[in-house]
Amino acid sequence: MKGFSIASIPGDGVGKEVVPAAQRVLKAISDVHGGLSFEFTEFPYSCEYYLEHGKMMADDGLERLKEFDAIFLGAVGNSLLVPDHVSLWGLLIKIRREFEQVINIRPAKLLQGIRSPLANPNDFDLLVVRENSEGEYSTVGGKMYQNEDQIAIQNNVFSRRGTERAMRFAFEMAAKRKKHVTSATKSNGIVHSMPFWDEVFQCTANDYPEIAADSQHIDALAAFFVTQPERFDVIVASNLFGDILTDIGAAIMGSIGIAPAANINVNGKYPSMFEPVHGSAPDIIGKGIANPIGQIWTAKLMLDHFGEEELGSKLLDVIEDVLKSGFLTPDIGGTSTTKEVTDEIIKRLKSL
Known part of the structure; x- marks a missing residue:
């Protein structure tokens, strides 16, 4: 036993x-x-x-x-x-x-018996692989000064090891599913960490030629979760982006519960x-x-x-x-x- x-x-x-x-x-x-x-x-x-x-x-x-x-x-x-x-x-x-x-996984699919709030959910079945140890949820930063001069600094931390680890996990999961990985990025607005994320994603994708790979900016990706969720298989995302996307995933299923x-x-x-x-x-x-x-x-x-x-x-x-x-x-x-x-x-x- x-x-x-x-x-x-x-x-x-x-x-x-x-x-x-x-x-x-x-x-x-x-x-x-x-x-x-x-x-x-x-x-x-x-x-x-x-x-x-x-x-x-x-x-x-x-x-x-x-x-x-x-x-x-x-x-x-x-x-x-x-x-x-x-x-x-x-x-x-x-x-x-x-x-x-270091990895957080959260599936979202159209469950039979539950009415999705989407007009045309089209039997979506996706999995978000979220980097779970660093990114935007780092503890690096602090506060200084007081009153109207007070400032808060929060540093994002992206290591190549942690980033690539999450991405390889996503590709391995996709190999058991529909063989497609989408990267959540924002390299058109976040000038250091997200271009780095994109670079690591492309290098990792090269090791999985049998898996289709693409990148989507997080704002567009959030919209596509609502308008075309059926187009996605596995999504790999940073700590914060993955957290937000998966609440949308819960919402389009019908309930965060x-x-x-x-x-x-x-x-x-x-x-x-x-x-x-x-x-x-x-x-x-x-x-x-x-x-x-x-x-x-x-x-x-x-x-x-x-x-x-x-x-x-x-x-x-x-x-x-x-x-x-x-x-x-x-x-x-x-x-x-x-x-x-x-x-x-x-x-x-x-x-x-």
């Missing part, structure tokens, strides 16, 4: 509702599969933890987390309690950086972390209507990471079957609860 130990961090808000739901789905998969098991260990790291301890995680938190095969995260943040830059950098980004989770993500460690030294794109949704906490699809689809990405792609594909098929049958939470036009959607997914998994 293949057993996986998972560090579970429900986090804040609806994370505490959708993480247990997704864990129930993974338990059902292990029951059906027979040769697969998951052991979850829950950690209380969250904004509530911060209010009690003055920190987002325990001092030995990373030492404890690194012993697991993967981290399953729900949501981080409650700006009414803790400033967002404190909560994010104290937990989510801290784990990403310390565990060298269904969008999954994976933070991938590629060197095997540390666990990867799997999280939905959505936040803690403080407006619906405790109502039982949080959409569990984002967290459950995230579980599918974790199955893929563990080499269980066939099981992952079956899970996504079941998700779409359930959605087609009308089990929809309010954010996608339905009246079903978190539990009802989860129960139906489990029921259909067990009938496979």
Whole structure:
């Protein structure tokens, strides 16, 4: 039997509702599969933890987390309690950086059963590969002077190693899909980092002659996500550009509540972390209507990471079957609860 130990961090808000739901789905998969098991260990790291301890995680938190095969995260943040830059950098980004989770992948596709806000979505199915360790989200910079003279400087950092690593990952993913990679750039406006990005992309593309490659300026690319999403396969983007594009990807699917993500460690030294794109949704906490699809689809990405792609594909098929049958939470036009959607997914998994 293949057993996986998972560090579970429900986090804040609806994370505490959708993480247990997704864990129930993974338990059902292990029951059906027979040769697969998951052991979850829950950690209380969250904004509530911060209010009690003055920190987002325990001092030995990373030492404890690194012993697991993967981290399953729900949501981080409650700006009414803790400033967002404190909560994010104290937990989510801290784990990403310390565990060298240098790649972030976020798929977006037209799911059967969900009506896209686009008039003609044309069965889009795309994957954004986001550089996850540097770029615009560097910590280089600072503030100086006071009052009306105050200035803030934020430096973007693009290394050839980090940039090329993300691009090669994107080309490898495209080789398993529709064999097309699009680079998100802005070299007509950002005069140093983006021409450098373009240069590395062209050099990398030369090593993959069987993969079609093109570049799009980020503003045009964002528009094409809305007008022609079906034209894209794999998009490789910097930290900030990838973050923005994937929220658009979630929006054209129909709800940010269904969008999954994976933070991938590629060197095997540390666990990867799997999280939905959505936040803690403080407006619906405790109502039982949080959409569990984002967290459950995230579980599918974790199955893929563990080499269980066939099981992952079956899970996504079941998700779409359930959605087609009308089990929809309010954010996608339905009246079903978190539990009802989860129960139906489990029921259909067990009938496979």
